[in-house]
Amino acid sequence: MRRIISICKEVPLLPIAIIAAIPLALLGSWRPWEAAGVSLTFGPFNPGVGQWIVIALVVYTIVVTVIGMIDDLRHGHVGVDLLAVIAIASTVAVQEYWAAWAVVLMISSGEAIEEFAQSKAEGNLTALVDAAPRTAHVVTLPGVGARAAAAGADGTAGDAEGDMTADGFRKVASVDVPNAAETNKSTTQTKPYDAAGEHFETVPVDQVKLGDVILVLPGETVPVDGELLSGVATLDLSNINGEPVPREVYAGARVLSGAVNGSTALTMRATQLAQDSQYQKILELVSSAQESRPTVVKTADVLAVPFTILSLAIAGIAWAVAGTPLRFAQVLVLATPCPLLIAAPVAYVAGTGRLAKAGILIKAQDVLENLGRVSHIFFDKTGTLTVKQPQVVRVEKPFENSSPYDENHILMMAGVVEGYSVHILSKGIAAAGQKAMQELYARYENGQRLCAERDLPGHGRDYPVVKNIEEQSGKGVSGEVNGHAVRVGRFAYVTADEAGFTHVLGAGAAAGIAAGAVADSAVGDSATGTAAGASKKPEVNSLFAPLEPDEMAAYVAIDGKLAARIVLRDVPRENAKSSLEKLHRLGVKKLSMLTGDKEASARIIAGEVGIDDVQSELFPEGKVAAVKNATEDAHQNQPAWDKVVQRVVGESMTRQVTMMVGDGVNDAPVLAVADIGMAMTDGTSTAASESAQVVIMNDDIASVPRAIAIARRTKKVMLQAVLVGLGLAIIGMIAAAFNLIPVVVGAFMQEAIDVVSILWALTALLDRE
Structure with missing residues (x-):
């Protein structure tokens, strides 16, 4: 119910159109002004009360739609709602008021469906944003943390020097503070909370200072990166790297913002400001992916124009042959570019969210498109194919x-x-x-x-x-x-x-x-x-x-x-061989290893994981040259006809893509030169995102074939949704041109086509592995 109310607020025309059906049904032909001798006839038009309400809705809808089209054109998007405007005007022109109402309902419900689909597709990404920490409990015990040090510098905290222990806490005997354990006997909270008692201040996360001692209560999100001070803590890192099993860490360990604390309260010292912390870097990647538009979606926008022309041509021919403008309206109410304009971007946003749920972050949705084209993958050896230490x-x-x-x-x-x-x-x-x-x-x-x-x-x-x-x-x-x-x-x-x-x-x-x-x-x-x-x-x-x-x-x-x-x-990762075998099954043509190690040791690891092409004893510039040459060769092998297609629609049909997979530590140059750079991290750093387009946050090599599989499935789903939607729309228009589908039925059929194509696009969210 809450979701329905939210959609109605976003699309207020939807509930108005639904309610308008009542006066249209009850008062459609009622003309009370005729009893007073007043005539509201305009040529062949003599609408009743309910029909005037529909006309008002039509005028409002046309005005709003045209304003939206102009705004789209100003932002570089093709305004193809022209079909909807002509369709709704034509239904009024032929005095098909129920059909006009249905088109208004179609437009408003289409916006609602788009809103629902986008929110559903962005669900995984939105969950990451919603989980972002917004407040922090800064401990205010005397002599503790950066604030106490600052107060001491102002002469307000007494003589702190010499009374501080190595971990930054004041010695118990040197300061007169209430016995927190005594004041909290009735609570079942853990020792860190007992130690702080009521001595903490809740502040916005961007007000946390370096060195502040922070209390994180059970179930709360760690606000900034820091160092664990309390003895042991259990952290849920699923928001960071998709890892489903909580991780146990001990005093002195690094704790990451975005991690969810377990059943035991913990204390930590802030080592990074909020804007420099791990989770903020993840949110920047998520925001970058959400705001981007893949080439295939831009192409869909462009293809919507010839679809509009085709629809108008079919409608015009039907009118000319039948000799009645009603046939024109019958065709146009079935003309829907929604499979192109809504289903395509929904599928790609859903695919991006699916990757995020699997602990794989991408910089832009174009990367998702290119992932499905990968034909040659280069792997760094140490830390990527093998575990990170001998x-x-x-x-x-x-x-x-x-x-x-x-x-x-x-x-x-x-x-x-x-x-x-x-x-x-x-x-x-x-x-x-x-x-x-x-x-x-x-x-x-x-x-x-x-x-x-x-x-x-x-x-x-x-x-x-x-x-x-x-x-x-x-x-x-x-x-x-x-x-x-x-x-x-x-x-x-x-x-x-x-x-x-x-x-x-x-x-x-x-x-x-x-x-x-x-x-x-x-x-x-x-x-x-x-x-x-x-x-x-x-x-x-x-x-x-x-x-x-x-x-x-x-x-x-x-x-x-x-x-x-x-x-x-060096020991290969347990799942390295099976992951590379899966890449072959996905159709990746060539796998190569790049390493600075000697030939003999490199060959041993390559044989264990199933790689034939080994380039060893390489300096960083040698790795860059190897990937650059392979990338240039792949681009040169692109057929001439495909280059023409790429210039026209902005998308290649056959271009091969090279990808470099490394641990992101020393691989920045070679990650940047590949078509796609993929960095494998354990979720503790996204520094590799500066040069990599894909960041694996769970340090799992199985995520490499998983990313490619999700990308290919996303594009497959997108094409299915678009082709099914457009196919049904064209079949419907042809049937309407032969007077097989009444105008009112056609309006509802068009809505059904939109729903089918959008729901089909949302199946990109499903895990088919």
């Missing part, structure tokens, strides 16, 4: 295995210290260590301090005790984990020990070194001590099998002895 594939112990630790113990301790490192391999080892820690915790009784199989302290703890972390840039990281000295990094780094290699490698290896069995090593750049009587460094290949071309390794020493080598490699 993954642990195995743990190897030295040939002389004297280490008492199994694989999980080694990964757990190495992962703990690597969690403090910024090295490229650190995240992969840390992730493997976290998994190993969970397995160890499940194996041992909760809180058990000794392993059941070995007398090793503390490995059953949920959280290991970590001390003395130290990283040496380019070499490795060391620390103490549950009382064990752990080193992870280059071979030379982990085997460097004041006690010599006897202590590090064990007696057997040392004896081999002393006997000269171990050759000089070129691994590492740090000199090490030597065993007694030995002047040689240990060689990696004497202790481990050679690595494959695409593998990397980090070495682990525990308590001064080399324990293992952790082998990592």
Whole structure:
């Protein structure tokens, strides 16, 4: 009911036209002025009360429509409502008042249907806009956040310096504030809310300052980008990247504007202003897509002109042959350009919304059209076809295995210290260590301090005790984990020990070194001590099998002895191969990989995901040249007849499109040179949108074929809606020209044709995957 009322407000002529049917039916031929001897006859016209009401509606409708046509022409759109104006005037001219009323109803209800269809098609996009945060709860506890710092600078907040803790909160003992926990005993809110109590101020989101501490209550939207201060939070990121499963984040993690907080209140510190936050960038992309008009829709506008001429020609011939102007009216009431003017843009807006719901944002609707033409796709390797950091594939112990630790113990301790490192391999080892820690915790009784199989302290703890972390840039990281000295990094780094290699490698290896069995090593750049009587460094290949071309390794020493080598490699995404197979099924002719990696490692990944064309060892300019050449070749291969069609209607029928898919971090130049640049992100940044026309917000390579499938289905639906609508209209006009369809019936049939074509266009919203 609310939606109906809203439509009636948008199209006030609709309820008026509906109500006008009552006096037309009851008072259509009533002429009370004749009793007084007054005549309102104008030539052949002698309308009654109800018929005069219809004439007034017709005049009003014609005036409004003509004004709209003029406005359209001023904005560069073709005003093709001329058919409606002529049709409604012709029905009055032949004194078909019910037909005139039906045409007025048709025009007004057509506007209502268009309004409904546009709102339905834009539903997913509108939902993103409606979800935008508008207010924020800024914590006003003394000494907290940017506002307190500003107040302190003015001398109004006391002596804050020295009383502040590292996270920006004032020490509890240094300020006299009410005990929020006591004042909120009756509430079941969570600790962040209890801590703030009533001490927060709700302000418009654009008034949030950098450094403000913000309280986000359960179910509320995070207002700006920031850093989580409270211990743990569960965030729904579906508005950002379409991810249906909430994500759990911990203190220190980045929280994004637009995320919806779960059942626990959280506190955060603002690190971006509202206009610079993540969700605002998403809204800018959505706004850009909504305001754009694809070439195919512009072409539909142009084609509406010859359709108008054709309709007038059929109507004129029918009038000339039949010898009655009624036939002219009969034809024109069935002439509807709505499949071109409404169904086409509705389909494309629906397709854009469907992409947004899938976590795929486009800059303009022209991109949606071009996505359906993609024939050659270039992929960056690292972070696009593969996961974003190398993954642990195995743990190897030295040939002389004297280490008492199994694989999980080694990964757990190495992962703990690597969690403090910024090295490229650190995240992969840390992730493997976290998994190993969970397995160890499940194996041992909760809180058990000794392993059941070995007398090793503390490995059953949920959280290991970590001390003395130290990283040496380019070499490795060391620390103490549950009382064990752990080193992870280059071979030379982990085997460097004041006690010599006897202590590090064990007696057997040392004896081999002393006997000269171990050759000089070129691994590492740090000199090490030597065993007694030995002047040689240990060689990696004497202790481990050679690595494959695409593998990397980090070495682990525990308590001064080399324990293992952790082998990592770039690993294809789990769904990379299936996604590329789907691209082939969609008709994409060629898939290529562009990478700066060496040929051998690039070929291995390409073989695993199913790519034949590999261009390796490329600098950024080499990638740009490869894509540029392919793009130019595709354009040069366009047939001459298609170039003529493109000049006439503004749209190519056969032109092939190239697309580059990258992670958007270092791919800006090559993304910009392709016909379509597609950046895969995890929703934490839309910086790639500066150079990319498509931004995948869920970091899922399966979104690449999904985007193409949605684009092709959108165009298919649009063409079906237009062709079905125009086909039915032309068949109806021909039938009316032979007097097979009465003028009143024709007016209602035209409305039915509009409804069919528009509803057909809305099927672009449906998920057919």
